[in-house]
Amino acid sequence: MHLLCLLCLLLLASCGKAPAPPPAELNLYIWSEYLDPQIPADFTAKTGVKVNVSMYESSEEMLAKLQHAGGAGQYDLAVVSNMLVPTLVHLKLIQALDQGRIPNRENLDPLFLDPAYDQGNRHSLAYQWGTVGLLYNQAKLPDLEPSWAVLFDPARQRGSFVLIDEMRDQLGAALRFLGYSANTTDPGELRRAGQLVLAAKKSPRSRGFEGGVGGKSKVVAGLADLAVVWSGDALKAIEEDPKGELAYVVPQEGSIVWADAMVIPARAPNPGAAHQFINYLLDAQVGAQLSRYTRYASPNQAARPLLPKEDLENPVLYPPAEVRSHLEYQREVGEAARLYDEVWTEVKSR
Amino acid sequence: MDEPLVWQGRLTARRRLMREAWSCAGGGLLWLTLFLVLPSLLVGGMAFAGRDPYGQVVWDFTLENFRRLAGFGALGWSPAYFYILVRSLWLALVVTLFSVGLAYPLAFFMAGLGPRRRALALALVAIPLCTNLIIRTYAWELLLSPQLPPARLAAWLGLIAPGEALYPGALGVYLGMISYSLPFAVLPLYTNVERLNWSQVEAARDLYAPGWQVFARVILPQTLPGLSAAVVLTFVPTLGIFAIADRLGGATFMLVGNAIQQQFSASRDYPFGAALSLVLILLTLAGLLLYRRHQRETALL
Amino acid sequence: MRGRLLVLAVALGLALLYLPLLAVALYSVNAARVGLIWQGFALDWYTRLLHHPAILDAARNTLILALLSTAISTLLGTLLALGLERYPWPRRPRRLLETLVDLPVVTPDLVFAAALVVAFALVRGLWAGFELGLPTMIIGHVTFQLSFVALVVRSRLALIGPTLSEAARDLYASSGQLFWRVTLPLLWPGIAAGALLAFTLSLDDFAISFFTAGPGSDTLAIYIYASLRRGLSPELHALSTLILLASVALVLGLQRLAQKES
Numbered sequence: 049m050h051l052l053c054l055l056c057l058l059l060l061a062s063c064g065k066a067p068a069p070p071p072a073e074l075n076l077y078i079w080s081e082y083l084d085p086q087i088p089a090d091f092t093a094k095t096g097v098k099v100n101v102s103m104y105e106s107s108e109e110m111l112a113k114l115q116h117a118g119g120a121g122q123y124d125l126a127v128v129s130n131m132l133v134p135t136l137v138h139l140k141l142i143q144a145l146d147q148g149r150i151p152n153r154e155n156l157d158p159l160f161l162d163p164a165y166d167q168g169n170r171h172s173l174a175y176q177w178g179t180v181g182l183l184y185n186q187a188k189l190p191d192l193e194p195s196w197a198v199l200f201d202p203a204r205q206r207g208s209f210v211l212i213d214e215m216r217d218q219l220g221a222a223l224r225f226l227g228y229s230a231n232t233t234d235p236g237e238l239r240r241a242g243q244l245v246l247a248a249k250k251s252p253r254s255r256g257f258e259g260g261v262g263g264k265s266k267v268v269a270g271l272a273d274l275a276v277v278w279s280g281d282a283l284k285a286i287e288e289d290p291k292g293e294l295a296y297v298v299p300q301e302g303s304i305v306w307a308d309a310m311v312i313p314a315r316a317p318n319p320g321a322a323h324q325f326i327n328y329l330l331d332a333q334v335g336a337q338l339s340r341y342t343r344y345a346s347p348n349q350a351a352r353p354l355l356p357k358e359d360l361e362n363p364v365l366y367p368p369a370e371v372r373s374h375l376e377y378q379r380e381v382g383e384a385a386r387l388y389d390e391v392w393t394e395v396k397s398r
Numbered sequence: 399m400d401e402p403l404v405w406q407g408r409l410t411a412r413r414r415l416m417r418e419a420w421s422c423a424g425g426g427l428l429w430l431t432l433f434l435v436l437p438s439l440l441v442g443g444m445a446f447a448g449r450d451p452y453g454q455v456v457w458d459f460t461l462e463n464f465r466r467l468a469g470f471g472a473l474g475w476s477p478a479y480f481y482i483l484v485r486s487l488w489l490a491l492v493v494t495l496f497s498v499g500l501a502y503p504l505a506f507f508m509a510g511l512g513p514r515r516r517a518l519a520l521a522l523v524a525i526p527l528c529t530n531l532i533i534r535t536y537a538w539e540l541l542l543s544p545q546l547p548p549a550r551l552a553a554w555l556g557l558i559a560p561g562e563a564l565y566p567g568a569l570g571v572y573l574g575m576i577s578y579s580l581p582f583a584v585l586p587l588y589t590n591v592e593r594l595n596w597s598q599v600e601a602a603r604d605l606y607a608p609g610w611q612v613f614a615r616v617i618l619p620q621t622l623p624g625l626s627a628a629v630v631l632t633f634v635p636t637l638g639i640f641a642i643a644d645r646l647g648g649a650t651f652m653l654v655g656n657a658i659q660q661q662f663s664a665s666r667d668y669p670f671g672a673a674l675s676l677v678l679i680l681l682t683l684a685g686l687l688l689y690r691r692h693q694r695e696t697a698l699l
Numbered sequence: 700m701r702g703r704l705l706v707l708a709v710a711l712g713l714a715l716l717y718l719p720l721l722a723v724a725l726y727s728v729n730a731a732r733v734g735l736i737w738q739g740f741a742l743d744w745y746t747r748l749l750h751h752p753a754i755l756d757a758a759r760n761t762l763i764l765a766l767l768s769t770a771i772s773t774l775l776g777t778l779l780a781l782g783l784e785r786y787p788w789p790r791r792p793r794r795l796l797e798t799l800v801d802l803p804v805v806t807p808d809l810v811f812a813a814a815l816v817v818a819f820a821l822v823r824g825l826w827a828g829f830e831l832g833l834p835t836m837i838i839g840h841v842t843f844q845l846s847f848v849a850l851v852v853r854s855r856l857a858l859i860g861p862t863l864s865e866a867a868r869d870l871y872a873s874s875g876q877l878f879w880r881v882t883l884p885l886l887w888p889g890i891a892a893g894a895l896l897a898f899t900l901s902l903d904d905f906a907i908s909f910f911t912a913g914p915g916s917d918t919l920a921i922y923i924y925a926s927l928r929r930g931l932s933p934e935l936h937a938l939s940t941l942i943l944l945a946s947v948a949l950v951l952g953l954q955r956l957a958q959k960e961s
Contacts, residue, residue, distance in 0.1 A: 075914070075915075077914075080928075080929050081929070102914060102915075103925070105925070105928040105929065106664065108663065108664035108665070108666070109663060109664060111453070111666065112662075112663045112664065112666050113914065115453060115666065116666070116816075116820055116823075117830075117831050117912075117913055117914070118823075118830030118831050118832070118913045118914065119914055121828075121830055122830065122913065122914040122915060123914065135452060138452055139452055139453075139454070208562070213664075238472075239472065239474070242472070249650065250650065254648075254650065255566065255648065256566045256648025256650060257648070258928070259928055260928065260929065261929050261930070262928050262929060262930060265929060265930025266930070268930075269930060269931070270544065270561070271543075271544070271563055382451075383451055385451045385452070386449075386450075386451040387472060389451075389453075389665060389666075389667070390471065390472035391472045392665070393472075393660065393661070393665045393667065393670075394471045394472050394476075394478070396652075396660055396664075396665075397478065397479070397482065397652055397656075397657050397660065398476060398478035398481075398482075398652065403787075405786075405787055406785070406861045406864050406865050406868065407864060407865035407866070407867070407868025407869050408868045412787065415786055415787060416786065416787075416788075418786065419782045419783075419785075419786035419788065420782070421782075422778050422779075422781050422782030422786075423778060423779045423781070423782025423783055423796075424782070425774075425775050425778055425779070426775040426776060426778060426779030426782075426800070426845055426849065427779065427796065427799070429775055429841065429842065429845060430799055430800065430802075430803075430842065430845065430846075433815065433818075433838055433839075433841075433842045434799075434802060434803065434811060434814070434842055435799070436818065437811065437814035437815050437817060437818035438810075438811065438814050440814065440817050440818050440821065441813065441814045441817050444817055455820075500708055500711060500712045500715070501712075503704070503705045503708035503709055503712070504708065504709055504712045506705065507705055507706075507708075507709045517954055517958070520954075521947075521950045521951055521954055522713065522716075522717075523716070524899075524950050525943070525946045525947055525950050526716050526717070526720065526946075527899055527903055527946075528899055528902050528903065528945075528946035528949055528950060529720065529903075529939070529942050529943050529946045530902065530903055530904075530905060530919065530920045530923070530942065531903055531904070531905045531920065532905050532920045532923045532924050532927070533720075533723070533920075533923065533939040533942060533943070534719065534720070536723075536923070536927055536931065536935070536939075537719030537720050537722060537723045537939070538719045539927075539931065540719065540722045540723055540726060540931060540936070541718055541719045541722045545736065546722065573715070576715060577715040577716060577719065580712055580715060580716055581716070584712075630804070630805055631804075634804075634805050634806065634807055635807055635808070637807050638806075638807020638808060638809035638810060638906070639807070639809070640809060640906070641905050641906070641909075641924070645927065655807070655809050658809055658810075658813055659809065662813055662816055662910065668816075668817060668820065671813060672813070672817060675809075675810050675813045675814065678807060678809070678810050679806065679810055682805055682806050682807065682810070
């Protein structure tokens with residue numbers, strides 16, 4: 049008797065449970081450690097809109113969430129890798145931006161306006177940009193050869209390493225090592241790159257794959273000697289390291305330069321707030337604050353005068369011309385995307 | 399169907415009884431059909447479907463997924479998936495052996511305690527069960543870190559390089575898995591051992607039976623229901639585990655569970671994931687048939 | 700000699716179960732933020748937890764999910780067991796249904812988590828408004844809890860046997876009286892055990908929650924798993940230790956309750 053009463057009460061309680069979301073809320077989906085918590089707090093203070101930050105660790109995870117797990121109807125704003133913007137548009141997972149509501153887009157460096165991956169910035173606006181490189185412990189690996197060979201050539205491997213759990217970035221590294229383009233569509237080249245990464249993964253010095261900041265965390269914790277990371281994460285680790293042992297290098301064979309973009313999912317509950325927040329992020333002050341926190345390079349031209357001089361001259365953040373000449377932007381590869389996927393799956397599964 | 403019959407002291411008709419039976423069990427059966435049988439059939443069907451470059455399912459009949467399973471992947475032919483399957487089966491076997499092997503002494507020890515101590519022992523076994531799998535998994539990550547005694551001991555013994563952790567690798571996965579399965583093995587065994595007919599054991603001893611015979615001929619047959627429950631509850635989850643292998647094995651120790659999980663998240667290749675799941679379902683169905691044949695009672699608790 | 704071997708095995712078993720958890724508890728009070736060097740005793744990480752809305756949300760989700768799914772599965776599972784055990788099913792259909800009910804017990808939960816994902820994806824294809832969330836997680840949990848509850852209740856029913864029901868019928872008991880005054884009181888320990896098992900399974904679950912969760916319906920397990928990808932942190936240790944303490948309280952509390960009943 050008591051049991052039935054309890055059951056009924058529970059069921060009743062559940063029915064009344066789900067309240068409608070309060071009107072002024074913004075659900076943000078972004079990489080972890082990629083947003084100064086003060087910024088959404090200031091935004092809330094200024095506009096009254098509460099910001100809920102959800103984080104992800106890999107692009108594939110983000111894509112899976114948006115495509116298959118309802119993210120397109122749950123998040124108002126997402127920060128994604130630029131390379132995925134055409135895919136998101138094709139899958140109808142993001143909506144067009146209302147340019148009129150974002151006057152601050154004028155602050156962006158012209159390099160980031162009307163990019164190849166998103167003509168006219170119809171669906172996205174740049175957030176931060178950076179490079180892919182190696183974070184390593186100088187004390188354990190002095191005079192490290194600035195080459196991808198420390199991952200891919202067993203004869204030239206020096207210490208334990210963590211590979212990055214990002215398909216295009218990790219395969220891109222292997223492709224550059226082999227002298228190919230990171231945007232190749234040639235199956236033979238892709239296969240060779242895949243086999244390299246697979247061999248690296250199976251090598252006794254490998255410490256597995258880590259997405260996002262996982263690789264950096266492992267180097268910082270001493271669980272690995274070097275990791276494939278992004279420039280901003282590396283800079284953060286270097287600056288926070290009490291012993292000053294960490295360093296970042298872009299391998300000489302070349303690497304990837306990327307830009308992350310702000311997009312609004314197709315069925316965002318609160319697109320008005322999303323536009324407001326994008327505009328807020330593109331403000332010169334906020335842009336500088338963002339870069340100072342994330343330690344990534346800012347695409348915001350108006351923010352540059354507000355950045356410290358050491359940052360602007362830091363080669364980790366703003367690589368010098370000779371490094372830049374070896375950097376490649378990732379592009380959509382069209383039909384070959386399927387091949388990349390298959391190669392990557394094989395690499396991860398075997 | 400309409401003739402009167404007496405069932406459990408009640409005068410009624412078979413039809414009436416069966417109608418009652420269906421209305422009673424119907425809810426649960428409907429639920430299982432809707433949320434277990436139908437989705438499983440769907441998975442079976444999807445295993446034969448294809449995938450477009452953007453990760454959407456393409457409902458054309460194709461054997462592509464099975465061709466990949468047989469080894470004909472993008473990086474050339476490789477028996478990789480075969481290895482993954484064998485590795486998973488082997489892991490499940492070893493873990494079951496160790497878990498059940500440790501569970502027997504534990505169950506006997508617990509059964510031999512006084513009632514208060516027994517309750518405490520039961521609680522000790524049940525508590526890790528309530529903390530989550532993830533916590534127990536990453537707890538092993540912590541325990542196997544370079545700075546803690548186990549890794550230091552291994553380094554001192556020269557088994558690993560100093561400053562290295564005992565994971566990612568097979569050892570971490572095995573340890574994590576055995577530690578996870580232990581409560582599942584102990585509990586059914588314990589309930590069985592508790593009801594053991596000790597007079598039979600005494601009789602065997604009185605007849606000068608050596609220790610191993612006492613075990614094999616008296617104890618083992620009596621504990622068979624508990625044992626088979628323990629085996630099933632250990633073997634089956636181990637086959638499908640992915641979290642433990644993911645955290646403690648890194649990408650170097652691939653199991654079927656990891657491969658499946660990957661298809662449904664990062665790779666967004668649902669049809670291939672479905673094909674892998676189909677293989678796993680077939681494996682466990684085979685196991686179930688074997689289990690049914692040796693089963694005597696469904697005493698679980 | 701045999702006694703010593705027994706004690707050794709027991710010690711090994713307990714070590715396997717508790718050493719990792721104790722390590723977590725130990726490091727939850729380590730003052731060091733990063734790394735594993737002992738830097739003194741500190742309770743900072745615990746206080747930080749209280750200010751973490753994400754964790755509190757996850758804890759609430761975990762509890763609601765466990766309670767609701769246990770309630771539904773206990774109800775359905777008990778009825779299922781009664782329907783199967785207490786009625787004259789012909790042999791073939793009975794074995795088929797028993798196999799069906801046993802299926803979740805002998806299937807790795809990953810498999811039918813994947814099956815549910817596939818099914819839900821299809822539903823979304825047909826009805827665009829359908830999203831993953833707490834309801835889908837409840838569905839996933841109930842589906843496997845159902846079989847465990849039914850298993851436990853069935854074994855209890857088998858233990859009780861039909862004699863008492865027959866005796867009650869002989870005394871002209873109606874169906875209602877039979878159920879409420881004979882069957883249910885006798886069955887009650889089995890139902891309670893089944894419910895407890897279901898509750899524990901829900902708390903312990905990761906795979907099914909992981910696959911059927913939507914944004915905003917994270918359980919503690921999912922939250923911890925996501926945080927792990929960024930590296931071990933003392934806050935996670937503090938959270939895990941709290942969960943461990945909660946489990947201790949739960950188990951000991953239930954034991955106390957069970958002792959009082961008997």
